[in-house]
Amino acid sequence: MADYGDAEDEFEDALEVIPAHCKMDLNTALADSKIAIHLFFNNKFDEAQLILEPWVGTSMYHTIGRSIFQFLEAVLTFEQTSIQRASASLKSSIRLCNSYRRKTTLTQSIGNIMKKPNYDTYTPDELHAELCFAEALLLRALLTFIEDETLVSFIRAGIKIRSCYNSYKYVFHS
Incomplete structure (x- = not known):
């Protein structure tokens, strides 16, 4: 029989930060987004939000999906609170997409003005980040008019629209 009174138990505290292995891969994010769009266009707005919400802030497509839904609500209602919520959501989408985009140095940025960047070296995540960035930037520019x-x-x-046009052009030529 075990003696429980004399043994000193060791306990570990819970982790402060969730480990990075809980990341969403690109194919699953695209599949979830397709399902959410299907539900959204079949008037199942809450169900669509439930699919996207757990990954907002970590997955580009989940974050941009929520931003698009909030953008549509803002454009259709013209309520100031909806507009502010959509604007904040689009800003967070832009920040997240920027974190997934390819990082360039100042000299590379200047070099890209002179010659086209080589998109063959971009990973699929970086190309999708460029596309999502352009989408979020365009919606943010349109929301600025409202x-x-x-x-x-x-x-x-107008400047934001030109910037997102350049992003779309980069992705199109890749």
């Missing part, structure tokens, strides 16, 4: 109707706002939105 948020603020001043001349400065229109100029800022």
Whole structure:
């Protein structure tokens, strides 16, 4: 029979940060996004959100999917709270996509102006990040027209649209 009174138990604290092995792969993210879009267009908005919500902030497609749903709500309702929520969501999508995009140095950026970047060296995640970045940037620019109707706002939105056009062009040529 074991003696439980004399043994000193050792306990470990729970992890502060969830390990990185809980990442979503690209194919699963695309499959989840297709299901969420299908549910969304069949008026099952809550079910679509439930599919996306657990991975928002870690998966590009889940994050951009939620942003698109919030963008559509903002455009259709014109409520200020919906517009602000969509704007914040799109900003977080842009930040997340930027973290997945290929990092370039200053000299590489200047070199890309002179010659086209070699997209054959890009990973699928980096190419999808470019596409998602352009999508989020375009939606953010369109939302700028709704948020603020001043001349400065229109100029800022035009610059954002040009930037996302360049991103789309890069992805198209790859």
